[in-house]
Amino acid sequence: MPSTDTSAPAPVAATGSAHDARSATGLLEVADGRREQRLNADLLPLLAEADLLDSPAIWGSVTTPAGAFRLEPVRPGRDLELLTGWMNDPEVAAYWELAGPAAVTAAHLRAQLDGDGRSIPCLGLLDGTPMSYWEIYRADLDPLSGYYPARPHDMGIHLLIGDGTNRGRGLGTALLRAVADLVLGNRPRCTRVVAEPDIRNTPSVSAFLSSGFRCSAEIDLPEKRAALMVRERVLRNLL
Secondary structure, eight states: OOOOOOSOOOOGGGTSOHHHHHHHTTEEEOGGGOEEEOOOGGGHHHHHHHSOOOOGGGSOEEEETTEEEEEEEOOHHHHHHHHHHHHTSHHHHHHHOOOSSHHHHHHHHHHHHTSOSSEEEEEEEETTEEEEEEEEEEGGGSGGGGGTTOOTTOEEEEEEEOSGGGSSSSHHHHHHHHHHHHHHHHOTTOOEEEEOOBTTOHHHHHHHHHTTOEEEEEEEETTEEEEEEEEEGGGTTTO
């Protein structure tokens, strides 16, 4: 329970040295009596959460062999019917498990839209036409981070291609590369993009491998056994 004591706190120097007090607040004494402000390690998790996600709407577009591709955050009032139809496609439902009435899809979206901003649901538009659904999220702040050695500012992606006519012709590979490039190009602190497709979803795993990701491990998540796919910034121009 939070304290209700409103009296002034005792001076820090009463229980420790002046150097301890400055260190606790990020102030350190350096040569010649100068003071330098540095980050206390205890503050780093708070700063990481403060810098969650900017809007993919401002990330711009990227040219792919199939056309210009961009991400646009979902607006339920506009997009719910379209997304519900995609979620009820048997090929999508087998892995997303969101088949059913619009309320099922709406609840899935609302959990992100009403959250703290660490996950943003987006439409993928190819030459202006919505044709895929993406979730762009801070993997290091997600439950996924408990299943692999996460790094600060790791970014994660989930995706589905909505129209079955766009599947099975290599489009997934082009779009995964495009989205990874958008993430790395707009999130300078992110050193890698990760994903965890169901290990049974062979076409999805293959698309990740063909788009510059590598399979780092197989991990057991609560709802599936997944292939942990990783695309490293340092290899961005090589793979």
